[in-house]
Amino acid sequence: MPSTGMISSPGSIAGLPKFLSLIAHDWLRRSFYVFAKLGVADLFDGAKPHTVSELIANNTDQTINFHGERLQRILFHVEQGGLVHSDSKKSTEPIFTLTEDGQLMRATHPLKMQGIVLWDLGSVQWDLGGVSSGIESHLAAMVAQQGPYANDQTATPVSLKLKSDNWFEAFASRPELKQTSDLFNVAMSAYSNIEWQAIRSSNDIQKRISKYSVLCDIGGSLATFSVNCLHLHPQLHAVSFDLPEVSRQARVEQKDLPENILCRLRIIGGGFFDLDSLKQISPNALLESINSPTKSVVYHMKNILHDWSDEKTLEILYNLKTTFLGDSLPDQQITLLLTENHILPSDHPAAEQFNWINRGLDIHMLLMTGGKQRTVVQWQHLLEQTGWEYQQIVTTESPISVVIAKLVKP
Ligand SMILES: C[S@@+](CC[C@H](N)C(=O)[O-])C[C@H]1O[C@@H](n2cnc3c(N)ncnc32)[C@H](O)[C@@H]1O
Structure with a gap:
C-alpha cells in the first residue's frame, strides 16, 4: 500500500515520450542492486517498521559502514519498486517497513531472488x-x-x-x-522458481507431464525444475542432466530433500555435444533404472537453446535425435518440450503483453552468448532440419512458453 506522500512510479509519464519514461525507470536498477548487495533486507526484523538509525544498528557486517543519509535515499528510491514502504508522518525520522516483495531480497529466502539481482x-x-x-x-x-x-x-x-x-x-x-559460476547457478535456480509459478498453473503443460513416467531435464542446472515437477507429480521420476561440475553442485544442493522426492530424482553429469555421455539419457537408459508400471519419457530443455547460435542449436538437436533414435522403444513417441521466452507470433493475444520482455531477453542473449530468443517459424525451421517436427506452442500466464516437438521416426 502506498504511504501518504509516496509517488508511485507510473508505467509511463504524462508529457514524456515513452522511451524517456523508461530511462527514468532504468535508474531503479542501480538502487535495487545496492539494496541486494549490501543486504539491506536483512537489516529489517521481519515486518517491523524501522528508522534508518535502527536499521544501521541492526547491521552485523563489520565490512559495511552505512552512510545514513544515502541509505535513506536508496530506501525511498526502492520504495518505487515495491521493496519497502515508508511512512514519513509518524515521527521526525521516516519509518520503513519491508514489503512482501522486499522479503524476497533476504539472503536466506528460499526463492533466492537476491541472487537474480546480484547476477543480473x-x-x-x-x-x-x-x-x-x-x-x-x-x-x-x-x-x-x-x-x-x-x-x-x-x-x-x-x-x-x-x-x-x-x-x-x-x-x-x-x-x-x-564464485561467478556458483552465483550464475543460484540465479538460474531462482528464475526457475519464478517460472515454475506459471508453468505449474498451466493445465495443458501439467496434464502432459502427468502422462509420463520419466522427465529428463537437459541442462537442468541445480535440478530445481525437476524437483518442482516431482513435488507436483507423484508418479514421476526425474533426471536432471548437466555438465559434470554443475551436476556435482546440484547433488549438494538437493541432498536434504525428503526421501519420497529424493528416491525419484537422478542427477547425471554429461554434455549435449558429447554423444557418448548423451547415451546415459537415452530412453532405454532412463527407463531401465526406474520401477514403474508405465514406461514413457519426456525430454525438457528450459532456457538452454537460447544460449546458442543457430549452428550450435542444430548440433544439439541433431545429437539428441541421434541418441534418442538409437534405442527408443518401437511404440514410443519421443516428445521434447522447449521452455523459453519464445517470441510470440504478432497475432497471438499475449504478444503485446509479453514480447517486449522476450525481445529484451533476445538482445541480452546476443550480448552474452551469441544466442537468441526465437519465433515459432524459426523453431519450425531448426526442428525440421534435425529430424524433429514442430507440434505447437503452449503459452502461460507469464512471458515463458513451451514449444512442443516430436521426434520423426525414419
Ligand atoms: C541458462 S542455464 C539454464 C538452466 C536451467 N535449465 C534453468 O532453466 O534454470 C543453461 C544450462 O545449460 C547447461 N549447459 C551448458 N552447456 C551444456 C552442455 N554441453 N551439456 C549439458 N548442459 C549444458 C549449463 O551448465 C546451465 O546449467
Missing part, C-alpha cells in the same frame, strides 16, 4: 568479458560490425571473450570462475 544487475557477467565499462558500446559494436564503433575485440559476445569454446565449460573448468 551487477557487473560480474560483464566483467567476465572485460566489457563492464561499456555494455551499451559493446552492443553497438556488435551491431555496427565495422567502422569506428567496432573491432574484432569488441564485436563478439561476452562468453566468447573468455577464450574458451563456450562459457559454461569455462565455468566448469576454471577454478578462478567458481
Whole structure:
C-alpha cells in the first residue's frame, strides 16, 4: 500500500515520450542492486517498521559502514519498486517497513531472488568479458560490425571473450570462475522458481507431464525444475542432466530433500555435444533404472537453446535425435518440450503483453552468448532440419512458453 506522500512510479509519464519514461525507470536498477548487495533486507526484523538509525544498528557486517543519509535515499528510491514502504508522518525520522516483495531480497529466502539481482544487475557477467565499462558500446559494436564503433575485440559476445569454446565449460573448468559460476547457478535456480509459478498453473503443460513416467531435464542446472515437477507429480521420476561440475553442485544442493522426492530424482553429469555421455539419457537408459508400471519419457530443455547460435542449436538437436533414435522403444513417441521466452507470433493475444520482455531477453542473449530468443517459424525451421517436427506452442500466464516437438521416426 502506498504511504501518504509516496509517488508511485507510473508505467509511463504524462508529457514524456515513452522511451524517456523508461530511462527514468532504468535508474531503479542501480538502487535495487545496492539494496541486494549490501543486504539491506536483512537489516529489517521481519515486518517491523524501522528508522534508518535502527536499521544501521541492526547491521552485523563489520565490512559495511552505512552512510545514513544515502541509505535513506536508496530506501525511498526502492520504495518505487515495491521493496519497502515508508511512512514519513509518524515521527521526525521516516519509518520503513519491508514489503512482501522486499522479503524476497533476504539472503536466506528460499526463492533466492537476491541472487537474480546480484547476477543480473551487477557487473560480474560483464566483467567476465572485460566489457563492464561499456555494455551499451559493446552492443553497438556488435551491431555496427565495422567502422569506428567496432573491432574484432569488441564485436563478439561476452562468453566468447573468455577464450574458451563456450562459457559454461569455462565455468566448469576454471577454478578462478567458481564464485561467478556458483552465483550464475543460484540465479538460474531462482528464475526457475519464478517460472515454475506459471508453468505449474498451466493445465495443458501439467496434464502432459502427468502422462509420463520419466522427465529428463537437459541442462537442468541445480535440478530445481525437476524437483518442482516431482513435488507436483507423484508418479514421476526425474533426471536432471548437466555438465559434470554443475551436476556435482546440484547433488549438494538437493541432498536434504525428503526421501519420497529424493528416491525419484537422478542427477547425471554429461554434455549435449558429447554423444557418448548423451547415451546415459537415452530412453532405454532412463527407463531401465526406474520401477514403474508405465514406461514413457519426456525430454525438457528450459532456457538452454537460447544460449546458442543457430549452428550450435542444430548440433544439439541433431545429437539428441541421434541418441534418442538409437534405442527408443518401437511404440514410443519421443516428445521434447522447449521452455523459453519464445517470441510470440504478432497475432497471438499475449504478444503485446509479453514480447517486449522476450525481445529484451533476445538482445541480452546476443550480448552474452551469441544466442537468441526465437519465433515459432524459426523453431519450425531448426526442428525440421534435425529430424524433429514442430507440434505447437503452449503459452502461460507469464512471458515463458513451451514449444512442443516430436521426434520423426525414419
Ligand atoms: C541458462 S542455464 C539454464 C538452466 C536451467 N535449465 C534453468 O532453466 O534454470 C543453461 C544450462 O545449460 C547447461 N549447459 C551448458 N552447456 C551444456 C552442455 N554441453 N551439456 C549439458 N548442459 C549444458 C549449463 O551448465 C546451465 O546449467
